[in-house]
Amino acid sequence: MERERMVEELSKIVGKENVLSSETDLFLYGYDASLFKAKPDCILFPGSTEEVSQIVKFCHREHIPVIARGSGTNLSGGTIPTRGGIILHFSRMNKILEIDIENQRAVVEPGLFTLALKNQLARYGFVYQPDPASEKVSTFGGNFAENSGGPHCLKYGVTTNHILGAEVVLPDGEVIQVGGKALDNPGYDLTGLLVGSEGTLGIATQLTLRIMPKSEAVKTMLAIYNSLEDAGRTVSAIIADGIVPATLEILDKLTIKAVEESVHAGFPLDAEAVLLIEIDGLKDGMERLAERIMEICRKNNAREVKSAKTEAERTQLWAGRKGAFGALSRLRPNYLVCDGTVPRTKLPEVLVQVMEVSKKYGLTIANVFHAGDGNLHPLILFDERDEEELRKVHLAGSEIMKLCADAGGTISGEHGIGTEKMKEMFFIFSPQDIAAMRKVKKAFDPEDICNPGKILPEVQA
Amino acid sequence: MSRIEKLIPKLKEIVGETNLIQDPEKLKACSVDGKRPKVVVFPGTIAEVSKVVAYANEQSLTILPMGNGTKMGIGTIPGKMDVVLSTLRLNRMTDCDCDNLTLSAESGITLGEVQKKLGQEGKGYFLPLDPPHTLKATLGGIVATNSSGPGRLIYGTARDLIIGIKAVFPNGDIVASGGKTVKNVSGYDMCKLLIGSYGTLGILCEITFKLLPLPEREATLLLPFVRLEEAAQFGREILQSQYLPSSIEILNGMAVKKINPPIAQQGNYLVAIGLEGVAESIERQVSEIGERAKKKSALEIAVLRSESHSSFWKAIRDFSEGLAEEGLNFISFKSNILISRCGEVMGSYEKIAKESGVDCGLICHSGNGILYSYVFGGKGVRSKKESLLNLIREFSLVAVKNEGHPVVESAPPDIKKRIDVWGEPRGDYEIMRRLKKEIDPKGILNPGRFAGGI
Numbered sequence: 058m059e060r061e062r063m064v065e066e067l068s069k070i071v072g073k074e075n076v077l078s079s080e081t082d083l084f085l086y087g088y089d090a091s092l093f094k095a096k097p098d099c100i101l102f103p104g105s106t107e108e109v110s111q112i113v114k115f116c117h118r119e120h121i122p123v124i125a126r127g128s129g130t131n132l133s134g135g136t137i138p139t140r141g142g143i144i145l146h147f148s149r150m151n152k153i154l155e156i157d158i159e160n161q162r163a164v165v166e167p168g169l170f171t172l173a174l175k176n177q178l179a180r181y182g183f184v185y186q187p188d189p190a191s192e193k194v195s196t197f198g199g200n201f202a203e204n205s206g207g208p209h210c211l212k213y214g215v216t217t218n219h220i221l222g223a224e225v226v227l228p229d230g231e232v233i234q235v236g237g238k239a240l241d242n243p244g245y246d247l248t249g250l251l252v253g254s255e256g257t258l259g260i261a262t263q264l265t266l267r268i269m270p271k272s273e274a275v276k277t278m279l280a281i282y283n284s285l286e287d288a289g290r291t292v293s294a295i296i297a298d299g300i301v302p303a304t305l306e307i308l309d310k311l312t313i314k315a316v317e318e319s320v321h322a323g324f325p326l327d328a329e330a331v332l333l334i335e336i337d338g339l340k341d342g343m344e345r346l347a348e349r350i351m352e353i354c355r356k357n358n359a360r361e362v363k364s365a366k367t368e369a370e371r372t373q374l375w376a377g378r379k380g381a382f383g384a385l386s387r388l389r390p391n392y393l394v395c396d397g398t399v400p401r402t403k404l405p406e407v408l409v410q411v412m413e414v415s416k417k418y419g420l421t422i423a424n425v426f427h428a429g430d431g432n433l434h435p436l437i438l439f440d441e442r443d444e445e446e447l448r449k450v451h452l453a454g455s456e457i458m459k460l461c462a463d464a465g466g467t468i469s470g471e472h473g474i475g476t477e478k479m480k481e482m483f484f485i486f487s488p489q490d491i492a493a494m495r496k497v498k499k500a501f502d503p504e505d506i507c508n509p510g511k512i513l514p515e516v517q518a
Numbered sequence: 519m520s521r522i523e524k525l526i527p528k529l530k531e532i533v534g535e536t537n538l539i540q541d542p543e544k545l546k547a548c549s550v551d552g553k554r555p556k557v558v559v560f561p562g563t564i565a566e567v568s569k570v571v572a573y574a575n576e577q578s579l580t581i582l583p584m585g586n587g588t589k590m591g592i593g594t595i596p597g598k599m600d601v602v603l604s605t606l607r608l609n610r611m612t613d614c615d616c617d618n619l620t621l622s623a624e625s626g627i628t629l630g631e632v633q634k635k636l637g638q639e640g641k642g643y644f645l646p647l648d649p650p651h652t653l654k655a656t657l658g659g660i661v662a663t664n665s666s667g668p669g670r671l672i673y674g675t676a677r678d679l680i681i682g683i684k685a686v687f688p689n690g691d692i693v694a695s696g697g698k699t700v701k702n703v704s705g706y707d708m709c710k711l712l713i714g715s716y717g718t719l720g721i722l723c724e725i726t727f728k729l730l731p732l733p734e735r736e737a738t739l740l741l742p743f744v745r746l747e748e749a750a751q752f753g754r755e756i757l758q759s760q761y762l763p764s765s766i767e768i769l770n771g772m773a774v775k776k777i778n779p780p781i782a783q784q785g786n787y788l789v790a791i792g793l794e795g796v797a798e799s800i801e802r803q804v805s806e807i808g809e810r811a812k813k814k815s816a817l818e819i820a821v822l823r824s825e826s827h828s829s830f831w832k833a834i835r836d837f838s839e840g841l842a843e844e845g846l847n848f849i850s851f852k853s854n855i856l857i858s859r860c861g862e863v864m865g866s867y868e869k870i871a872k873e874s875g876v877d878c879g880l881i882c883h884s885g886n887g888i889l890y891s892y893v894f895g896g897k898g899v900r901s902k903k904e905s906l907l908n909l910i911r912e913f914s915l916v917a918v919k920n921e922g923h924p925v926v927e928s929a930p931p932d933i934k935k936r937i938d939v940w941g942e943p944r945g946d947y948e949i950m951r952r953l954k955k956e957i958d959p960k961g962i963l964n965p966g967r968f969a970g971g972i
């Protein structure tokens with residue numbers, strides 16, 4: 058359909074003021090935090106479920122792709138309109154609809170920022186556990202679609218463990234409610250299936266979340282190492298000892314340097330790695346557990362283990378972790394974050410292999426990651442204007458995913474497959490596995506309207 | 519020779535002569551709602567499962583997957599029932615990786631056996647699920663029915679604990695999803711789709727779970743209250759606090775009598791609080807929660823430890839065991855409701871049961887809003903039928919009002935015939951039917967027994 062007519066039709070649904078279609082706008086909504094770019098046909102800002110439904114019905118009728126978008130911080134090209142189409146931007150649907158303390162649930166719109174809910178919950182002494190490092194700007198729609206993780210997901214589970222229901226606009230425009238405030242509804246767990254489906258099965262217009270009372274006590278520690286491998290070994294050893302802390306995050310030397318230059322978290326510049334450890338729960342027994350953990354750190358060659366004495370010290374350490382990607386992005390014009398995940402027993406050896414990849418390609422790789430989950434984030438730093446370097450970056454990225462897969466792991470722990478990793482799906486899945494997933498897509502979206510061309514590679518029948 | 523008989527040689531060829539039952543007498547043991555399958559096969563490997571299913575699909579034979587059969591009564595009365603596929607020979611622990619806190623095991627092994635073996639590994643581990651049928655339930659059956667227990671308050675359910683599933687789909691494909699990493703967003707989360715799918719989408723063959731080390735200490739607080747409101751209010755108070763109990767159960771007098779826990783005051787409403795974790799925190803919670811209960815007029819504060827602690831929780835889990843066989847007109851009903859409404863709903867159910875003149879035991883995972891009702895209808899199906907049907911309707915209405923979608927988990931066939939055990943249809947059933955149709959176009963897997971006519 059001609060763009061002008063499309064814009065005219067869609068303006069009738071959302072109002073003229075909620076449509077963008079200038080060349081600049083198309084450029085601005087054609088990229089995300091990945092390395093991909095493409096051009097949508099127009100951008101819409103729906104204000105209600107009903108509007109979303111009407112837009113999707115229109116797209117369904119006219120065979121136009123529709124791509125939901127939160128803040129565009131996803132790292133896998135999930136919001137790239139690779140086949141053109143309409144971007145649905147949720148900045149107008151960003152309200153907290155309900156905080157239901159006595160049932161321990163919150164109901165939110167998809168455009169709400171993750172942290173915005175948490176700030177409100179804090180007033181009641183409640184928390185929503187998942188904490189992607191991007192939570193200041195990441196939206197619940199994005200968290201839902203990517204099944205985002207974060208440092209505290211080690212103990213509390215990822216987004217899927219905290220989303221209990223959703224209002225969803227299906228690819229034909231029909232609106233359904235899956236799950237809800239009560240648990241265990243009869244039928245298939247569609248909520249669980251939709252979380253992490255990267256906007257390819259439907260568009261969430263409301264989400265029902267699990268919230269819980271804040272824990273009584275928390276203790277944050279920092280172990281400092283002269284070797285990255287030792288930090289990895291410590292994490293394996295803590296898990297093997299049967300301890301599941303709230304957090305186990307590793308930052309390597311390059312990351313430490315970048316962080317110290319930007320946010321001054323107090324990480325020692327001469328260390329090869331630091332391990333950020335947090336335990337929470339009831340205060341009783343916490344000191345003993347902390348001591349056990351510190352002992353494991355020391356046994357694995359930590360040169361020093363210290364704990365945050367004040368809330369200010371704790372906040373500072375966390376600022377270092379949360380600001381790490383941002384800090385690293387100051388070093389070179391671009392970065393590619395690999396998201397491979399391995400069994401926790403395999404961490405030390407895979408870290409060594411990642412360093413070898415860095416050497417092999419002559420690329421700078423920083424590591425800052427959710428170590429307790431076995432979720433690596435090698436960040437390859439480069440300049441995309443250097444074509445030769447860019448070529449190497451893609452090869453190295455793929456090689457890192459392969460070595461994670463070969464270690465019994467997977468190619469994405471929390472960032473999704475999107476446009477970026479479709480080829481690599483074959484590292485971990487057989488054509489039969491992919492074919493089964495394709496059936497799911499077909500059941501929801503036979504016309505391939507919702508975020509087409511993502512996640513699933515073509516399989517030869 | 520009937521059609522199925524013609525197909526049996528091929529099935530024998532796949533699983534081996536001795537791993538197939540045709541003898542009508544023996545088939546009786548595998549009957550569901552009084553209906554008998556034509557043959558039972560016991561494949562010994564995933565490859566064999568795949569072959570059986572592919573063949574059945576080709577020949578349009580229906581398959582009911584079955585473990586130890588503890589939950590076969592859940593669901594609509596089966597229509598066509600050709601082959602029962604038993605998972606009991608798939609009973610290996612395939613990858614016990616305690617250092618990674620994960621376990622992969624085949625679906626036919628019982629959870630009881632898994633727990634025993636895990637308890638002996640290294641410093642002692644467990645799989646944090648505590649569903650009914652402690653000894654008999656197989657992993658496959660537990661996961662296919664999304665079965666859970668009181669400990670779900672702190673540990674979650676199958677959807678929180680499973681990170682990988684290998685299943686055989688209706689076309690015979692062996693489909694793997696997830697793996698042994700605790701985080702994974704590579705492709706659709708097919709594990710979630712399969713958990714609780716009641717064998718309608720695939721035969722679960724191998725499942726990977728997250729594990730935990732055995733808790734350092736355990737204890738139970740038993741707190742009887744005279745009034746339901748007091749009990750419910752106390753449960754809510756603990757739930758909203760910073761304490762971290764592993765379960766908060768509320769039982770009515772009838773359930774308490776049947777379980778007969780070691781307390782002086784039977785017959786009242788009982789709040790049972792399970793505690794698991796590090797020694798210091800358990801001791802503090804025992805004393806502080808006990809203290810609070812005293813102030814809130816609990817009749818006594820009983821603390822259970824070691825043997826009496828475990829046997830109390832086993833009695834809760836296995837409450838329904840054998841009741842369907844022994845009790846006349848036994849009905850069990852699972853209501854999922856808002857957490858804050860557990861007390862009210864229990865009260866309404868007691869009233870409804872009383873008006874219908876039947877006994878009703880109630881056990882509520884009050885921190886999760888899951889209420890199990892066990893109705894003992896007594897003698898005389900005919901005369902009681904209408905009033906029991908009415909009771910089911912009224913129970914459902916109350917649950918629906920509290921945002922739930924209740925399910926009749928067990929009832930005599932005469933009653934089942936008259937109701938949809940899965941309750942009122944939900945708005946998302948159409949998309950579920952589409953999923954079923956894509957994945958199982960011939961409808962060979964457990965057809966017609968699940969929600970939405972799936």
Ligand SMILES: Cc1cc2nc3c(=O)[nH]c(=O)nc-3n(C[C@H](O)[C@H](O)[C@H](O)COP(=O)(O)OP(=O)(O)OC[C@H]3O[C@@H](n4cnc5c(N)ncnc54)[C@H](O)[C@@H]3O)c2cc1C
Pocket residue numbers: 089090124125126127128129130131132135136147167188189190191194195196197198199200201202203204205206207208255256257259260261262382383471472508
């Ligand atoms: C500095 C930085 C740090 C990060 N840290 C983490 C981290 O710690 N953990 C982590 O998991 N991720 C992290 N990420 C990745 C990213 O922030 C998350 O994936 C986040 O959830 C994306 O949210 P968003 O609002 O930006 O979504 P977008 O990028 O706009 O969209 C992501 C996907 O969601 C879909 N989508 C959006 N809204 C909807 C909707 N309403 N219905 C259906 N689908 C929808 C889109 O189509 C797309 O496929 C980080 C990214 C950056 C840049």
